Amino acid sequence: MTVIMAVINYYFIFPSYALFLGYSIDAMVGMSQSANRGIHSLLTLIVYGVMPFNLLKGAVLTLIMIPVSARLKRFINKHLAA
Template sequence: MYNQISAKKSFFSTSSLVKISILSVLSYLIMFIEIPVLFFPVFLKLDFSDIPAIIGGFALGPVAGVFIELIKNLLHFVTKSNTGGVGEFANFLVGGGFVFVSSGIYYINKNKKNAVIGCIVGTIAMAVIGGFANYYILIPFYAKIFPIEAVVQMGTVVNKSIIDVKTLIYYAIVPFNLLKGVIVSIITAILYKKVSIILK
């Protein structure tokens, strides 16, 4: 009981809130840097805005990491959204799932093994949630703007196995999120020890 109260106080402390705010703004700014990836449809671009969130989740706990994802997407919605919040909501689900799962596993027992397991399971969670988010949220939204066939065709250009929405999810969305999860995990592993000293 005492540990739970202590954790809540720690999360809502001025120091923790300042760190969450800084990481959220950093995550928001990184979100503007998008990198196209070979062999994937042009609308799938890598951004590394989940890195501050997962570092925050590792250092401050999974709830803090999810808050960073939430604030990042709220800032993006207010300043730059061209999807009426749909894209930000999907981004929050995917990034939040990755951060919560990976940092949650690591936070149970902070060691290298749990960090690796957390990142692996978090990456799988990101791929699964990303598949569902695109199938049920993002693709239906874009289908209202232009024909769904046009979206599928973007996938067909790089992979002939993509012939409909389901194959687009299987052969583009899921592999892309797996790749993104691996890259984000590797960069986090490189940066975390150096940055975590500041966040303690």
């Protein structure tokens, strides 16, 4: 999920933000450098600025969905068998 979203961010989402907000990609990278000096291109912006949050989001959603899906599975099996 994180790798696919990184590719989508690189080719679609960040260029769309730049277009709709009236910024250039370089301006967006420059703004990001104030928070993280390791960011010097769109690729490093995605790797250092976006991917960690996507990984964290995926981990949190996984931890939430494991118990929810177990309870949902019992509920579905109970009602489909009836």
